[in-house]
Amino acid sequence: MSLNLPPRLAEIVSDFAECEGREKLELLLDYARRFPPLPADFNADEQAEDVPECMTPVRMSAKLVNGRLNFVFDVPAESPTVRGYAMIIMEGLNNTTPEEVLSIPAEFYLQMGLQDVLTAQRLNGMAAILAHVKRRAAEALEKAD
Amino acid sequence: MAEYAHPEFLVETEWVAQHLDDPNVRIVESNEDALLYDTGHIPGAVRVDWFTTLQHPVRRDFLTKEEFEALCSSLGISNDTTVVFYGDKSNWFAVYAFWLFEYYGHEKRKVMNGGRARWVAENRPLTTEVPSYPPTVYHAKEPDASIRAFRDDVMRHIQERLPLVDVRSPKEFSGELLHMPGYPQEGAQRGGHIPGAVNIPWAQAVDEDGRFKSPEALRELYQSRGITPDKDIIAYCRIGERSSHTWFVLKYLLGYPKVRNYDGSWTEWGNLVGAPIEKGEGSSAS
Structure with missing residues (x-):
């Protein structure tokens, strides 16, 4: 795999790539099931967008501690697909630097092959989450300057 | 009730x-x-x-x-x-x-x-x-062709000035957004709505608990916007799924006899060469 990904995220992507068909969905469901309860001190960043009708409302916060980012997501239980995406991002990107996050290719997730079992439309959630995360990483860099 | x-x-x-x-x-x-x-x-x-x-x-x-x-x-x-x-x-x-x-x-x-x-x-x-x-x-x-509209049906519908219900969100209707927020792959080349359509977002037909609103509330919602049972009506959205919800409300909850779902919807119309489009908030009532 030639993508420039943080090590844990690279592992996750390759785990998905190695699964066939229905197994990919089972794996995504595993991530959704491990989605952690919201921490008591969770505060969605004020920039977190309130998403209009139809789309799953996703809220998130990003904290920069000693130059490393930590992301926390709030996704409703009735959206396990989006929970799975958020869990992959949380696990794959926690304790990474803003530079690492910004260097992730926008369509890194196509390597996972989920579009074959979910259809391309359903990957929009992943694209949206990655875009949010990158925006926070860029803000963190600006503040650090 | x-x-x-x-x-x-x-x-x-x-x-x-x-x-x-x-x-x-x-x-x-x-x-x-x-x-x-x-x-x-x-x-x-x-x-x-x-x-x-x-x-x-x-x-x-x-x-x-x-x-x-x-x-x-x-x-x-x-x-x-x-x-x-x-x-x-x-x-x-x-x-x-x-x-x-x-x-x-x-x-x-x-x-x-x-x-x-x-x-x-x-x-x-x-x-x-x-x-x-x-x-x-x-x-x-x-x-059953009586519940499905194709683009040519819609074109005739416009020419005959028959009512269309656009059930998308107001910003998709006005043309400010080319796709539903968060669904970039379901976009279209052009934004706006089919000329003459009224915008009644589908979710206005349900209460907070997800159940359909009362017959009185539904009647008021649609009839106040000129969507009345005596007319031939076409509903559309982006890919035809939200409009099937409105189709159900009009046909089965309110008993309108002639309602079709245009499943090609905006992802077809907004990509169709030469198709007429209206921008902005449109006529809110007829």
Whole structure:
């Protein structure tokens, strides 16, 4: 795999790539099931967008501690697909630097092959989450300057 | 309180709870979220998926008649089975499945009022056990063209100045957004709406608990905007799923005799060379 990904995220992507068909969905469901309860001190960043009708409302916060980012997501239980995406991002990107996050290719997730079992439309959630995360990483860099 | 026009097409959760073991009833979950069924569903319920089981695998269309027959057979649905649809997000995709079953002539169809969220809120049972039913021999009818509009029908509709309901969000209607927020791959080359359409977002037909609003409230919602039962009406949205929800409300809850769903919707119209488009808020009432 030639993508420039943080090590844990690279592992996750390759785990998905190695699964066939229905197994990919089972794996995504595993991530959704491990989605952690919201921490008591969770505060969605004020920039977190309130998403209009139809789309799953996703809220998130990003904290920069000693130059490393930590992301926390709030996704409703009735959206396990989006929970799975958020869990992959949380696990794959926690304790990474803003530079690492910004260097992730926008369509890194196509390597996972989920579009074959979910259809391309359903990957929009992943694209949206990655875009949010990158925006926070860029803000963190600006503040650090 | 006045009744809905065709209450036999709507059931409450309690009715479903009492028919879990009824061999003449098949409960079908149809969700926007692809994994939700796997996390737990109504005991005995089978799954259909809008993207992966109800659409034609190659061209933009629904399953063919033969494929639809094979689907019903695999779900243990026979021609006289009562099929009850429910799903996430106020039955958004459940009603789309209901519409497709009507398209192929399945007679006994019901929507579970309030959808999956209400079943869960009432702490009713869920299971992850996936049922399997003996295959049936299913005979679909020829597609019912009276509930489906194609682009040429829409073009004629505009020329004759007949009413269209655009059920998308206000910013999609005005043309400010080319796609639904968060769904960039379902965009179009051009933004706006079909000339003359009125904007009544689909979700205005449901209450906070996901159940349909009262007949009085629904009548007021549509009639105050010129969408009246004496007219020939076409509903559309982006890919035809939100508008099937409005189609259901107009046809079955309010009893409008002539309502069609334009499933090509904005992803077709907004990409169609030469098609007339109106921008901005449009006429809010007629």
